[in-house]
Amino acid sequence: MSADRNLAGHRVVITGASSGIGAATAVAFTKAGARLVLGSRSKDGLDDVAQRCVEAGGSAIVRWVDCTDASAVAAFAAEARDLLGGIDLWFSCEGVGVLGRYEDVPIADHARVVDVNLVAHMNDVHAVLPIFLAQDHGTWVNMISAGGFVATPYAAAYSASKFGLRGFSSALRGEVSKRPHIHICDVCPTFVDTPGVDHAGNYTGARLSLPPGSLAPETVAKAVVRLATHPRNLTAVGAPAIA
Template structure:
């Protein structure tokens, strides 16, 4: 149900499934005026219908964020349709899984183009609007991969580490504009259809670890930033643990992840190699959740993850003190 406060004017890229779709629905429940953008029209229309059903005003646009001119046009159209833009949620994210040398270089390049350059295109299009109206919140969906390197997903790691640096640079440039905010969101594993869309060159069927988050959990954190912006929001793990792990033990955490991936690929069900939906939108309509989450295992996995993070930080601190 819409509240009595002024409706937010929101643009979401990557809005056709997963976190983007869940965030669109949550904004719509607050009566937001939305422009939803993604590559797949069928999924966009489905999510737009869900948003209208709960009170949102919605426009949809089919777009590939790697096309800078198309993103600039999207921003101009959104500004005209909504009368301004209060929030831009840059949410596009794709991935390819496989040892670096086994993945076609074109797939690596597409991951970087979508996950990094696509977000840069979003920011380049909307920042002049924010500056002209002297307010606005740009929300970057990054992921825990922006702090913890991910073997078997080297291009993904490069894009997410790059995106974190990009956000920090933008905040520096905008430091004299206190009403313009750049917010980063770092969720852990999330149960979205993205795992079905990912390119895969492991020979194994992709799966999620226990304790994966519901997209709605991340969406709640994103919507909160519209009213209470902050630089860094971690979902599923403490932000300080992520930062300390990256500072104190970056190679250790990557090595541990590599061992896990080696073991997983040896034991997983056989799968099919291919580029998934990396270059083209999914052929069928997507949904918000991926359907792999086991809520009963969430609490135990969260406790184990927190313990692992503490252990990594402690080990890193000990190693750092010995240097």
């Protein structure tokens, strides 16, 4: 087994874990031997992922949590730390989307995208960074997307949230630059075949579909797992590569 797959005892928290990339990453970490606490707003989805982890030869503790609620995330992080005896890696994978002309999309929908895609990730870090600092180690993995580099017309709030995440990560790296064992890692895949496209708010008047060649969530999961032992500032997944 290669070193980057040998994560026996590694303590991992994943938010947005009930489907798509989050779920695939939970299974991948399980296969690598990690111990998991999974959080999401979908209890049924979490139970399904926990069963997949059992089938993969491990287990996972699941908790319902709305990461747009800072106090709820703080309580979730404290419980995860106590259950695992610490947190080595936290993967923020929560995200939503809405498509349509900016003026046609209700402002509440735009606000929801920013709340889930940006503010929830900020809440995650506000909860886990003190744990990392106390331990003097830890890796935060920030699921962004190629959309953090290329603005997408008809997805203005999504673009704003993803560009915001990149700026947030960059600022955090500056703040922890003197703590060499604390890592801020951005993951930026291209299109991924997940339920997100089906769940996205759609004000376009057309049926949404993924482009040919979209990535499997397991491909992104593999890149996230590797960051547990080979942290790096930016991991681009898919083509074309992000310059």
